[in-house]
Every structure is written in structure tokens, then in C-alpha cells.
Amino acid sequence: MTSETPDAVGNVETEYLEINSKGAWPILFQHIRNESANNDYTCNESKKPENRHLNRYRDVAPYDHSRIVLKKGSSDYINANLVSVEGANRRYILSQGPLSNTAGHFWQMVWEQETQAILMLNKVIENKQIKCHQYWPTEDQTNQLMIFRDVNLEVEYVSKKNSTDYTTRTLRLTDMDTKESREILHFHYTTWPDFGVPQSPTSFLRFLVDVRSSGALDQNVGPPIVHCSAGIGRSGTFCLVDSCLVMIEKNGLNSVNVRDVLLEMRCSRMGLIQTPDQLRFSYAAIIEGHRELPTITVNGDNNLEINENHYDVVNNTNNSSSSSSLSSEDEEDEDDDDDGDEAPPLPPPRGDSLTRRMLSNSTSSPVTENENGIGPPNKPLPMEPPTLNRNNHNDNNIESVNGTIDNSKNSLTTTSSPSSPDSQNGIRRRNPEKLKKQVQDIKRKLKEAEDWQELKRSLFKPVTIGIGTMIIGGGVIALCSYLYLRG
Incomplete structure (x- = not known):
């Protein structure tokens, strides 16, 4: 850690405060998505017919150049990428949450990559949908052992330690x-909502x-395996957040460009960070982590203490309760092994879940802050540019909505009722509301x-008045004076 004082204001915090004051997180987020989409990376392996059913979402695929290649078994494919951050000397394996038919492949990856820990950031069931297969044994199961015969690996429950927001398990992989x-550590963060952010940076x-x-x-x-859904x-x-904090610990707060680090990471796996709120939270956690990480201590019982005195300085708009507290329907046992988590023939697009969330927010009662208690109300954003074929297919894991999502136009197209006269006669009339929208x-x-152009000018390209401008301006004034005198 550098000798910078806790009150020092670096580029990261200056940028955070300016973007926050302008409410420009959606603009910055969209700029990052547009810039990261300008690449020629392929996802050919994920498109092969024999691999399609191994993907949880058909619009989230591993890039070929950084994908994890399994070394044994009938297939070398798994939806996971090695993400390296050069400036932090960090390596992570980012993976989808295993399906029931890929749980064995997941543990094979753990074994072959010599991974010491798995970081699971989602619950098995969220918003009444299965987000991940139950791929590990628990203390509640009879024999506390799971055998994956397709890869000849077995996983045994050893111990568990509960903390406020997460559970740490020790598992034995043989x-x-x-x-x-x-022995593999399984860090399971259980209060981080899908498409959302934790309760606080602390x-x-x-x-x-x-x-x-x-x-x-x-x-x-070996690199840790980090996964959500x-x-x-x-x-x-x-x-x-982890990578930027490592870089700050080495070189100070002013040394990190968060946007560039994220763009570097997106070169290894598509779509990293899915919402403006997650981007905003990342900045807040980086700033707070720079101030507070030296004061965090681990007690003998492995409970953590942190000094929260500076939190309101960073996240000064977070005055309402977080939405990460789950409803009663979401409090289902996260350790239940649901037999219905079969891999779909063609998996659903990940973007559908985000779109449904936005639509739900738009129809709820007006609020002054968004559901995470920070910033302006949520508004729909364009979906991630598609990289895979998004043909429409039914899937039991996806709830139905009134309408279909047209991903190419980022708009909601309401389907006409089969019993309507227009649909029966084959006549398609203009919808004034649709045209207005x-x-x-x-x-x-x-x-x-x-707005983005204005933000870029204020953040990244300060306008300066040069000598040439002054000379040209003086010449114009002199010419006008001359013409006036002659007239």
C-alpha cells in the first residue's frame, strides 16, 4: 500500500463523483459495451451442435482464443474463459453456473486447472428460476458425497462456516x-441479487x-473459478474490483483507469458487468477498498471487522435499504438438488432475464431512487450486442411475458391476440402507441x-484555447473594424 493519505482524491474518485453528479452511468456503460463489441473474436466451439446444449444461455458464449479446454473425456468444451489482468498479475476462470449435465465437466476443470477455491456469487434458485445446478454435497445429505462417473471424480463435504453474507465450505475432491x-474451498456469496449489487461495498x-x-x-x-449464473x-x-485494488496497492489510486481494465477483461470473456449499477458499484467498492482494506482484520473465528467511517463519503446517495434482501419466494433452500435442471436443447438468451427485469421495473410504482437505493430510477437499456444465433425457442426455465423481445431493434413488440379480427383476417394495422414509442x-x-459527447468533453478531453484561436479571432475583429470604417 502506498503512503497516500486516506483523504487523497485520485482520478478514480474524481471520475466517480463527476459521473454520479451527472447521472451518466448508463451513458458510460453503453460506451463500454459499444467499444468492447468492436472485435473479431470468434465463438465457433460454442456454436457446434454437440456443444449447444452445454450452454446455459445461448447469447453468453466463451471466446475461442481464451476458452478453457478440458484435457480428458469425450468433449473438451466447457463454457468458461481464462481472464488475465496483466497489470495486477491476476488470473481468473470465469464460468457459467453448471448445468446438471455439465457438473462433472465443471469439477474436471477444477481438477485440471489445479484450482484451490470456487467463488459462487449466486443462489441456486433466484426469482423462482433455477440459476445453477446443485453441484456440491452438503451436510444435510445422507452420505455427504457426490460421484461424477462421467469424469471419475467424487466430491465429499468436509465442513462449513457461516458468515453474514456468505458461506465458506471445505470440500474434498478425489x-x-x-x-x-x-481440498477445495467453496466461497458462496448468498445475498448478491441477480443483475444487482451487494448491500454495500463494505x-x-x-x-x-x-x-x-x-x-x-x-x-x-491454480486460478480461482468465479461463477454466477x-x-x-x-x-x-x-x-x-479485486484487480483494480491490487493495482492501486502497487501504484496508488491515481494509477488505475477502471474503464480500461474492464475493456481489457472483456477481451477474454464477453459481457463482463451487465448493468450501469454494477459499474457504479465497482467504482464505489474500489474507492472504499483503497481506504479500508488496511483496516480489515480477520479474528480467530474468521469473522471480519471493517471500519465503515468513510462509506458515506463514497456512496453518499445510498440512503435507502438495498434490494438484496430477498422475498419469501426467493428464500428457498439454496442447497436443494432440483431434478428439473436439465440442459435445454437450445438454451434461452441471458438478455431475456435482464429485459424482463427492466419491464417489471417500468411497470412498478414510481420511486425517487432505483431498486438498489442508488441514483436515478432504472430505465431500459439496449441489450448486449448478440454474438450467437438468437432463434426463438421455448424453455421451461424462462417465465413467459406479454410480448416478445426483438433483440435487433431493442424494442418490445406486443403480439396480437389470436382471437382479434386483425389476426384472423391477416391484416396488420399500425399501432399509434408503438409508433409513438x-x-x-x-x-x-x-x-x-x-450527453455522451458532452461527458467525454468534460471528463477526457478538456477544451483549451490556443494561441492560434486568439490570432484568428483577432483577425476577424480587425477585418470587421476595417469594413465598418470604410462603410
């Missing part, structure tokens, strides 16, 4: 062919410090483009 065993930092103190992120062990939103947030969308996009 190769049934060689009888060699290893609760997240407690989790991060516990993971770091285990040695799971060190260079002398898709392995891009919450997983990307964790890796971005399209006009509003065009105006909104133009306004966002103008």
Missing part, C-alpha cells in the same frame, strides 16, 4: 482413478478479504449520444 485427493469487501486471506488468488496456485455480471464485478426511442438515443 480422482477415482489415482485416488489422489485435494459487505463485499469482507468477502473479498476472506477470499484473499485463504491464498486462493495467489500466483502459486451466466459468469459475466456478478463475476465480472468481483474480478474488476419508436419516435421516443429515437429521440432518447440521440439525447444519449449528445
